[in-house]
Amino acid sequence: xxxxxxxxxxxxxxxxxxxxxxxxxxxxxxxxxxxxxxxxxxxxxxxxxxxxxxxxxxxxxxxxxxxxxxxxxxxxxxxxxxxxxxxxxxxxxxxxxxxxxxxxxxxxxxxxxxxxxxxxxxxxxxxxxxxxxxxxxxxxxxxxxxxxxxxxxxxxxxxxxxxxxxxxxxxxxxxxxxxxxxxxxxxxxxxxxxxxxxxxxxxxxxxxxxxxxxxx
Numbered sequence: 001x002x003x004x005x006x007x008x009x010x011x012x013x014x015x016x017x018x019x020x021x022x023x024x025x026x027x028x029x030x031x032x033x034x035x036x037x038x039x040x041x042x043x044x045x046x047x048x049x050x051x052x053x054x055x056x057x058x059x060x061x062x063x064x065x066x067x068x069x070x071x072x073x074x075x076x077x078x079x080x081x082x083x084x085x086x087x088x089x090x091x092x093x094x095x096x097x098x099x100x101x102x103x104x105x106x107x108x109x110x111x112x113x114x115x116x117x118x119x120x121x122x123x124x125x126x127x128x129x130x131x132x133x134x135x136x137x138x139x140x141x142x143x144x145x146x147x148x149x150x151x152x153x154x155x156x157x158x159x160x161x162x163x164x165x166x167x168x169x170x171x172x173x174x175x176x177x178x179x180x181x182x183x184x185x186x187x188x189x190x191x192x193x194x195x196x197x198x199x200x201x202x203x204x205x206x207x208x209x210x211x212x213x214x215x216x
Contacts, residue, residue: 009128013039013136017047021054033203035059037188038160039129045138045168048147057206058149058172059199062157062185064164065139065171074159075130082127087118090126097159100184142171149175150202154183154190176202 020043024032033056034044041063048055067075074097081090091114095104104110149172153165162179169177180187180194188195 006122006125009125009131011128011132013043013046013132014050016043017050020044020047021051024054030054031056033057033059033206035199035203036061036063038062038185039133042133042136042138045145046136048145049138049141052144052146055147057202058145058147059152059202060149060165060168061152061195062154062160062165062187063151063168064160065142065168066137067134068164071160071164072134075133079127079130082121082123082130085123087121088115090121090123091115091118098185100154100156100182100190102156102182103184103186103190139167139171142168143173145172145175148206150178150198151175152178152180152187152195152198154185154187155179155181156183157185157187159185 020034024030031054034047036042036044036059038061041060044055044058045060045063045065048058064071074093078090078093081093092111095111095114099107149169151165151169151172153160153162155162165177165179169175178198180191183191183194
């Protein structure tokens with residue numbers, strides 16, 4: 001965990017989208033179905049805007065088009081904890097907004113486990129990633145997305161509430177919207193069955209007639 005290279009910032013979703021296309025080039029993949037969660041979903045969205053010919057479809061989970069004032073305030077708190085290099089504080093801030101109350105109550109050991117994981121975090125790189133999010137804004141470009149899109153959100157997401165998913169689905173032509181009741185931001189961890197069913201069904205739907213795309 002945390003073993004990717006951490007080059008000096010500043011970072012941006014545009015840089016990461018271009019890195020993703022570089023990876024596709026290296027793998028010899030012309031077009032890919034992009035599925036991402038939160039930051040990764042937003043990188044996929046930026047990739048669809050910058051490199052539309054490389055994106056066959058988009059699966060966007062727990063994402064936004066731009067951070068609103070409440071979300072910005074939450075992320076600024078995460079940045080402050082990262083700058084302080086305080087793994088316990090950062091994990092508590094993440095835990096309190098990334099999971100539903102029911103999930104947190106059902107997983108009391110996760111508080112300490114998360115703290116242990118976060119001790120290995122590159123805090124400077126984490127702060128740069130979070131600052132990149134504060135500069136992210138594609139709200140006025142959603143109409144340019146041409147790839148088939150499914151937007152998924154947890155009904156109890158306290159970090160990026162369903163209103164953000166609804167805005168994405170309204171802005172992207174033909175986009176579908178799925179809100180999973182009772183789930184938090186980390187929908188893939190809290191409700192893996194629903195998440196995987198939605199993802200695999202979406203991929204199967206948009207790879208019909210081109211089965212090789214699913215395997216790529």
